Amino acid sequence: MKSLTLNPFPLKEATDGQPKKSSRRDFLKKSLVAGAGVVATGGLIEAYLDTSAAESGEKVKVLTTTGEIVEVDKSQIKYPRISRKESHQGIPGKKFVMVIDLARCKNARACVEGCQKAHHLPKDQEFMKVYLLQDTENTAPYWFPKPCFHCDNPLCVSVCPVGATYKRSDGIVLIDNERCIGCKFCITGCPYSTRVFAWRHYEEFDEDTQPYSPEASSPGVEGTVSKCDFCPDLIRVGKLPYCVTSCPMGVIYFGDIDEDVVTNGAETYQFSKLIRERAGYRYLEILGTRPSVYYLPPVERQFPVDRGFDGLNEEVEKRYESTPYVQKQRRK
Amino acid sequence: MNQYNPGPMKKVITIRFFWLTSLLFLISPILSAQNEAETEENEPVDTYLSFIATYTSNDTVVLTAHLFIRRERIPVDLQNAPISFTASGDGQQLTIGEVFTDSTGKARCLIPTTSLPRDKEGMVTYTADFSGTDNYFSASEVFISKPAALDVSFYEEDSIKYIRVSGIQTGSEGDDAPIANETVLLFVPTLFAPMPVGEIYLEEDGVGSMEFPMTLIGDSVGTIMIIARIDENDLFGYVKGGSSCNWAIPKHFLKQDKPTRELWTPVAPLWMIITLLILLAGVWGHYVYAVVQLIKIKQSAKKESA
Amino acid sequence: MASEKELTLLKEFTPQIEHTNIKQTVWMIFLAAVIVLGFYALYVQITEGHIVTGMRDNVVWGIYIVNFIFFMGISYAGALISGTLHLFKAEWRKPIIRIAEFITIIALLIGPCYILLCIGRLDRLYYLVIFGRIQSPITWDVIAISTDIFGCLIFLYLALLRDIAAIRDFQEIRIPKWKRKIYTFLALGYTGTPEQKERLHKATDIMAAMVIAIAVIVYSVLAWIFSVTLQPGWHSTIFGPYFVIAAVFSGCGVMIVVMWLFRKIYHLEKYITIKHFVNVGVLMLILAALFGYFTFSDYLTKWYGSERNDELLINLLFDKYYWLFILSNYIGVLLPMIVVGIKKFRTINNITISAIIVILALWVNRYLIVVPTLESPYLPIQDSRPAWIFYNSTWIEWALTAAGVAFFALAFTIGSKLIPIINVSELAESPQEEEKILE
């Protein structure tokens, strides 16, 4: 059997350990294969298990806005960016949920870094923040990674005067940086200190040259607000958000609450069972914001809290200096 | 070194079993760290291949090769690299084809197992080969396994629902045999990753079963797919099979935690719009009245002067 | 035709309207320079981004918002004082009513500018209109403030009409032709016929009532911007009335200070007397009591229950902000009560000094409402950048604040050069009562 290959693209290194969004275009362009004996079909199982694995032909599999995986001819796709209208509606039939296992977090900050890189964030801005919390002096301190909670009753959305921040049918709360007027009301509206403002122009904002879309982790815009977006561009192609895939401890689980499944990439659990068995809870439930992010309490921990200070750079270490826990350690 | 470029060097790493491959992964950071120190700018870079063959239903096998390099120990995927696949056994060699890696560095192809060359034990030796370029060393990986298949079916007994899995290893001349004494993992495919739902032990006859977990949630009519998988097996490597039934809980049965205050929706509540309109009409009505008085003053002045 | 009385009164103000002396010119140039500095600060802020201010992700609102509340407050006070006094036909109001109206309209023009300074994308300001969402308190504010501005303009115009007509008819005054034309145009041919008088009176009555009502709404809406959020310290039902009271209170303070200044500079001792100071002072005393009462209830409930975040906030107020808290909520409340309440202290200068302190105290009070709350969010601030932890205002913000104050003064100066600072026609209306008014 002889094989015949066509490949118009040069060999190159992916710019990142994980696929970056600029490579999404390449993903859809894919390599062409033609050869006797090569069967260019995937079958249902393949399509479900690995939606990114659609490269054995000229067809490309994508998750459509209706939540189905379909094969389209790769030539049909120019910019896979989702239109503004679509990005306002969300992926039908889905309702995303995140579970964060506090028992495993050791402040490795891989989620923060992965997210910052993928979203073109300057050092000053973090969508994912890791807090060192201790509820009272006699209770245990723990590391607390905090993304946006994508509340089901989001005050940030209620107060926005121009509808620049909105909630979609799949539960994701997004910001349209081309609509936002920068009044910062949503920042004061959010009780979880989630949102960040672009106080000036940063170099990183110039990085991406593709057309803007609220859901495409486009870089920030000076004078507007941004925050964690649950990476809807990745979700649409069946991939997990960056923070989930970057975490070496598998702390963060992500999934669809209607499917009742969450996964951190390596382990997959039934969501309801996980929450029931590990006594999952939502942060500050009393505020009535109804977050889409659940926490598993830090019991039977894999690491002592102090491990979280290992290998931190000076700047990050300084953040925790004023916490009661560190103060107490100092005094000892 | 910069002026003198020796061109592509062949550096073939051939490791028999995939578990050795994983061992290589463990030590490769050390290897690459050493390489890094020695390498100068234009020196070709070491490449790494991980390669598996997965048997799926209908006598097909999916070959998946992942090509990457290491930069400061961090794996970086190589895209658009041609990977050629071959299968061999008993002195025969079959070229399968060449596939280019995608943006995640993966090349994949799907072929029927029926006409593959086999050795005496019925094993097929698959090879994935990256021939290298001026900038990258070549790499090659071998994966040896015996074609097999898993079949999932469902049955009901005394109104208890069960999942049954049967495993078959296929020989080259139709001499199929059951997969005995092996553990099969069961999964439900979901949006992001397969969710494990249990394990089944295959008895001597290659068949095993377990109760259907009634907590699973399917699509809107309760259809769900169950996948059986054997992973990292010494003999078969990876085997996968599945089928669906409609025993799961239909999706919309889940009750949402629905907020009562929905001010975040695009349209404001009616009472708010009405209140606003009443207030505005009241206030602006009075403004208009005052302005009308002013206009009348002006008019009366005109009348007078006329 | 303007009455005799009107013309004699008008004669007194002729020098101010006719020409500007050297002192006044220097004063106006100085104010203009401060405003120019403010514009330079604005230029820096627009070109370099909001990073030049002290605001950061935790304290996203700083002294701009404080100024916004402050100026809106005194504007409200002006409207309320002139509206109420008009409706209740308090005769003594006549000499000071124009000052109140000026305060209203000038502060109302400055206030909203400060909220614009907080907005990151001024180029998209019109989105507020084309994409406005009715659920957002900012939309309520946009609607309320624009309604308020219109209402106050109409009210002011109604109040000015007769004086404008009087100047038009006053032949002795030497003003350029074009100016006279403007006066003629603005006077709408008002000559004081019974019909015109009747209509003007009706319209003024209606607008006085409206202005009071709108001012309450506007100021409550402004308070709701804070109290609809879940932030500890803001999420309070008392905020609407509390803000309204605080507004009138600060407005009385400004009123007294402006009265004192004009009395001195324009030599109006004959018109603005101790009686006016005492009357406005008594109003201030009542409002001080109310303001103290609201402040006390608000902090008492927070302190008594000591919910964790309220406790943190109160600790912050009594620690880092201790002296400011004492100034705004103790001295600012007690001083006017003592000065006005005890007859011995009740002199024009004393009342004015306490008014100045009241103004300061109320500005600080707004600062203590806005900033410390944002410095103590639900999730503790864990940051290594000092600017992100505590708010430190920058010269940009202060320059723009100064520019606002300068504009207020400048607009007042110019306003008093166009229209007599005392309502001539009202005063002239009741000659036999004049003695009583000015006693």
Ligand code: SF4
């Ligand atoms: S966490 Fe804050 S920003 Fe995120 S949805 Fe909830 S209120 Fe909005």
Ligand code: SF4
């Ligand atoms: S800052 Fe932007 S997103 Fe936030 S409330 Fe204002 S306009 Fe809306």
